[in-house]
Amino acid sequence: MRAHVTKKTLSEGLGLLERVIPSRSSNPLLTALKVEASDRGLTLSGTNLEIDLSCFVPAEVQDPQNFVVPAHLFAQIVRSLGGELVELEISGQELAVRAGGSDFKLQTGDLEAYPPLTFPGHADVSLDAAELARAFGSVRYAASNEAFQAVFRGIKLEHRADAARVVASDGYRVAIRDFPANGEGRNLIVPARSADELIRVLRDGEARFTYGEGLLSVTTDRVRMNLKLLDGDFPDYERVIPKDIKLQVTLPATALKEAVNRVAVLADKNANNRVEFQVSQGKLLLAAEGDYGRAQDTLDVVQGGSEPAMSLAFNARHVLDALGPIEGEAELLFSGSTSPAIFRASGGGGYMAVMVTLRV
Numbered sequence: 001m002r003a004h005v006t007k008k009t010l011s012e013g014l015g016l017l018e019r020v021i022p023s024r025s026s027n028p029l030l031t032a033l034k035v036e037a038s039d040r041g042l043t044l045s046g047t048n049l050e051i052d053l054s055c056f057v058p059a060e061v062q063d064p065q066n067f068v069v070p071a072h073l074f075a076q077i078v079r080s081l082g083g084e085l086v087e088l089e090i091s092g093q094e095l096a097v098r099a100g101g102s103d104f105k106l107q108t109g110d111l112e113a114y115p116p117l118t119f120p121g122h123a124d125v126s127l128d129a130a131e132l133a134r135a136f137g138s139v140r141y142a143a144s145n146e147a148f149q150a151v152f153r154g155i156k157l158e159h160r161a162d163a164a165r166v167v168a169s170d171g172y173r174v175a176i177r178d179f180p181a182n183g184e185g186r187n188l189i190v191p192a193r194s195a196d197e198l199i200r201v202l203r204d205g206e207a208r209f210t211y212g213e214g215l216l217s218v219t220t221d222r223v224r225m226n227l228k229l230l231d232g233d234f235p236d237y238e239r240v241i242p243k244d245i246k247l248q249v250t251l252p253a254t255a256l257k258e259a260v261n262r263v264a265v266l267a268d269k270n271a272n273n274r275v276e277f278q279v280s281q282g283k284l285l286l287a288a289e290g291d292y293g294r295a296q297d298t299l300d301v302v303q304g305g306s307e308p309a310m311s312l313a314f315n316a317r318h319v320l321d322a323l324g325p326i327e328g329e330a331e332l333l334f335s336g337s338t339s340p341a342i343f344r345a346s347g348g349g350g351y352m353a354v355m356v357t358l359r360v
Contacts, residue, residue, distance in 0.1 A: 002063065002088070004086070005085075009057050014033075014075040016201055020048055029113060032069065033070070052119070053225050055222065068108055069106055119219065127181050127207045129207040130202065136195045143155055144170035153191060154168075159184070165179075168192070169235065172355070173322065173354060173355045174355075185209060205221050240340050242340050249279055250304075250332075251299055259286050260319050266289065267316050276312070277314065279311075283300065312337050313357060321353075325351050330344070331346040
């Protein structure tokens with residue numbers, strides 16, 4: 001087998017697989033990469049038993065032959081090559097990797113022992129890949145990293161009549177994004193770490209979903225992925241979304257991010273990075289205090305609602321996370337100093353963050 005492929009396209013494909021394939025494992029085969037050659041190009045595949053990933057790389061191939069190589073070592077070699085056109089050649093149990101003046105010989109693995117990876121050939125529903133990646137990326141920050149929080153370590157995907165919704169929560173905040181979608185899809189919970197890989201690989205075109213038993217397969221024109229899903233019931237997050245809004249504030253999201261960043265420098269790290277929000281007479285006063293001093297910042301806002309003034313407190317890190325997906329004007333909706341608050345983009349857009357307040 002001999003193949004010619006550009007360093008750029010091969011490196012991109014290997015970069016996708018590297019994040020999935022473990023660099024160390026009690027089962028050495030899981031650290032390997034399977035390469036299937038055809039007249040059209042190379043299909044790179046790997047697994048960590050939670051995620052199976054396959055990626056196609058266009059190449060000129062003669063005498064196609066499949067092989068297995070150490071994934072991370074192969075990727076490191078390709079990245080280090082000086083030339084832009086890479087030649088791959090199989091001879092016996094060796095893979096030759098050549099480019100420019102470089103020539104590497106890499107031992108191949110046992111192809112027969114490599115675990116079989118199967119991907120479905122049909123789709124149950126299709127979603128816009130870019131919209132799905134954007135939605136997952138908007139709410140990912142709110143998923144929990146705590147091992148004991150089970151379904152909170154995942155992102156819920158809900159299908160509705162003409163839209164889909166992704167939801168993430170760690171029990172202290174909820175992040176929601178709605179986006180257009182068609183078809184009869186299932187509700188499911190994707191592990192947040194698997195969602196990270198989806199965000200990286202989904203681009204333009206369609207993401208075709210195939211449902212299995214505790215498994216979701218996602219196929220695009222470029223990649224195929226099997227994801228193990230989380231079991232359990234996601235909490236009823238809608239009950240924490242405040243309905244009785246008493247005070248509304250609108251201001252540029254960038255200005256609020258910068259001001260929170262400034263005052264948070266002196267926020268007490270042992271008191272939830274507490275930053276106080278005081279709204280009154282078209283002004284928003286931000287204040288933080290810690291062992292080394294106090295900080296304040298005042299912003300002009302457009303204020304509305306039945307309450308003339310209100311004081312609340314939030315975790316500064318949570319505020320910055322919530323503002324991350326918002327561009328342009330941000331709208332803050334308050335129902336009381338001890339009730340959850342809503343942060344969203346003014347004029348809609350489908351994104352919403354709900355955060356609990358700290359005691360004033």
